[in-house]
Amino acid sequence: MRNILVVDDEKSVRDSIKMILEYEKYTVLFAENGAKAITLFKENTPDAVFLDIKMPSGMDGIEVLRQMKMLNPEIPVIMISGHGTFETAVEATKLGAFDYLPKPLDRDKLLITLRNALEQRKLQDEVKHIREEERILGDSPKIKEIHAIIERVGPTEARVLISGESGSGKELVAKAIHRKSKRASMPMVEVNCAAIPAELIESELFGHEKGSFTGATTQRIGKFEQADGGTIFLDEVGDMSLSAQAKVLRALEESKIERVGGNKIITVDVRVVAATNKNLPDEIKKRTFREDLYHRLNVIPISVPPLRERREDIPILIQAFIGDTCSRNGISKKKISERAIEMLKTMEWKGNVRELRNIVERLVIMSRGKSQSFQDFKDRAEAIFIKHQLKLHNWNVSKTAEALEMERSHLYTKIKKYGLEREGKNDNEASPS
Numbered sequence: 292m293r294n295i296l297v298v299d300d301e302k303s304v305r306d307s308i309k310m311i312l313e314y315e316k317y318t319v320l321f322a323e324n325g326a327k328a329i330t331l332f333k334e335n336t337p338d339a340v341f342l343d344i345k346m347p348s349g350m351d352g353i354e355v356l357r358q359m360k361m362l363n364p365e366i367p368v369i370m371i372s373g374h375g376t377f378e379t380a381v382e383a384t385k386l387g388a389f390d391y392l393p394k395p396l397d398r399d400k401l402l403i404t405l406r407n408a409l410e411q412r413k414l415q416d417e418v419k420h421i422r423e424e425e426r427i428l429g430d431s432p433k434i435k436e437i438h439a440i441i442e443r444v445g446p447t448e449a450r451v452l453i454s455g456e457s458g459s460g461k462e463l464v465a466k467a468i469h470r471k472s473k474r475a476s477m478p479m480v481e482v483n484c485a486a487i488p489a490e491l492i493e494s495e496l497f498g499h500e501k502g503s504f505t506g507a508t509t510q511r512i513g514k515f516e517q518a519d520g521g522t523i524f525l526d527e528v529g530d531m532s533l534s535a536q537a538k539v540l541r542a543l544e545e546s547k548i549e550r551v552g553g554n555k556i557i558t559v560d561v562r563v564v565a566a567t568n569k570n571l572p573d574e575i576k577k578r579t580f581r582e583d584l585y586h587r588l589n590v591i592p593i594s595v596p597p598l599r600e601r602r603e604d605i606p607i608l609i610q611a612f613i614g615d616t617c618s619r620n621g622i623s624k625k626k627i628s629e630r631a632i633e634m635l636k637t638m639e640w641k642g643n644v645r646e647l648r649n650i651v652e653r654l655v656i657m658s659r660g661k662s663q664s665f666q667d668f669k670d671r672a673e674a675i676f677i678k679h680q681l682k683l684h685n686w687n688v689s690k691t692a693e694a695l696e697m698e699r700s701h702l703y704t705k706i707k708k709y710g711l712e713r714e715g716k717n718d719n720e721a722s723p724s
Contacts, residue, residue: 293409296320296337298328298355299371300346304394308341311398312405325350332359337366339389339408341401344372344379353382360387365415367408371396427463428611429604433596437464444591445471450543452528452588453566455595458645461566462526464593468564469522477521480514484535485527492535494551497542503552515548515559522562528588529569529580540584563588598640598647605636608644612651625655631672638679650675674709677702686713 295317297308302323309319320335322328326349332340340359344352356368370383373394380391389408392401427434427441444451445468453461462481469479487495494504498513514523525531531539542548543563547556565588574580598605609632617624640646654671677695684690692702705711 293338294318294320294335295405296322296328296331296335296340298322298325298340298346298352299343300324300348301343304343304371304396307396308401311401315402324348325352325355328355329358329362332362332366336363338412339405340366340368341392341405342368342370342388344370344383345374353379353386356383356386356388365412367412369404369408426611427460427467428608429601430607431596431601431604433601434604437593437595440591440593441467441471444468446473448562450562450588450590451564451593452571452585452591453564453593453595454571455566455568456597456643457568458643459595459597460644461568461595462524464595465522465524465526465564465566469524469562472522472562474521474562478518479522479524480518481524481526482514483526485530489532489535492532493538496535497538497548497550498553499551500553503550507552511550513548513550515542515561516557518561519559520561522564525563525565525588527567527569528565529567529571529574533579533581536581536584540581540587543584543587598643602636605647606632608647609635609651612648613655616652616655620656622655625658627672634672634676638676639683670709673705674711677705677709678711681706681711681713 295312297305297312297319298321299305299308300323305321305323309321312319320331320337322331324346328340328342329350331337342352342355342359346352350358352370352372356370359366359368364387367389368387370380370388370391371394372379372391383391389411390404392404427437441464451465451468453464455461465481466479469475482495484492494507494511494513496513496515498511498516499507501507501510525539538548542559542561546560547558549556569580571580571585571589575582575585609627613625613627616622635647635650642649654675658671677691680691680695681688684694688702688706689699692699695702697705
């Protein structure tokens with residue numbers, strides 16, 4: 292249920308708004324002066340505020356608005372007044388007021404304005420959540436260097452080639468570059484070149500005309516046309532067919548494309564950001580990637596390090612993933628012990644940041660108990676870590692215990708406690724020596 296704070300020195304106004312809002316199932320908080328309004332604002336974090344501009348004692352509405360915006364600028368504040376001036380309304384708007392309603396208040400106008408304010412707040416929260424998910428998290432020197440490159444390159448038109456292992460965060464870098472560009476208000480269109488069959492990649496990129504091939508029952512607009520004015524992100528570009536590479540090269544050289552089965556030349560204005568988990572110079576030697584296209588794409592190279600090369604970022608990533616998982620699943624915020632973090636830091640992480648996110652999400656969701664107890668979480672993290680070490684040492688308990696600096700009997704106890712089993716073998720087949 293939404294909490295609405297109503298601030299007005301007139302009881303009749305407060306009662307009138309209360310009747311309207313409570314009928315619509317809102318919870319209403321009241322303040323007859325600025326000081327009480329600020330206190331309620333701090334203690335309750337309302338979803339929206341109706342604020343009278345003119346109050347005879349203490350702070351007026353403009354000062355209350357100013358303080359509220361300093362405390363939490365995201366909460367919409369709707370100003371109301373029976374004798375406000377145009378200049379006052381303009382001042383309130385400049386300070387961040389969502390809207391201005393004159394007295395006497397019209398019921399329908401009041402409800403529409405409130406719904407619009409709450410909808411805008413919802414959209415802002417969704418955008419913020421998306422941006423939080425798309426942040427390049429970390430404080431390591433390599434991540435700081437990537438941020439610096441993005442700041443410098445983003446506003447330019449330069450093409451960028453992002454390299455790195457799967458799951459390392461190449462897509463996040465591409466999105467950050469687009470957000471920093473002058474094209475940020477235009478679309479960023481993504482193409483996963485590895486996920487599209489070779490015979491369909493040209494149609495996907497450049498579109499096709501009706502009847503151009505079997506199954507082409509309608510005209511299709513390709514990704515390059517969709518990205519006109521914005522950015523096209525060619526993910527896993529190393530998996531693109533040589534035929535498609537030739538057409539992409541032409542598009543980059545001439546800023547023109549031609550739909551499959553068509554004869555019309557279409558001018559497009561796109562910035563190209565590409566990514567790959569392959570070593571493209573090696574692919575050039577194998578004659579699976581065009582050298583001329585490589586040089587066209589590789590104007591600004593950015594190398595995203597694997598997670599094992601920036602282990603100092605793992606605690607930051609873990610905390611972010613815990614918060615995101617709890618928020619998305621309606622789970623009370625959970626805490627993680629330093630010991631569990633240290634164990635997770637030592638893992639190999641072949642799947643990089645994506646693998647870490649999946650592990651943390653699994654641990655958060657599967658851990659039992661309330662958030663103040665993290666024993667289950669810690670145990671599950673330890674179980675994952677020990678099983679990982681057993682696999683590394685081919686389930687040789689002695690070697691694993693030595694690597695963990697743990698007594699062999701203690702390790703056996705842990706194996707039994709967590710019910711760890713070697714895949715495809717019986718429970719008691721861990722090698723003792």
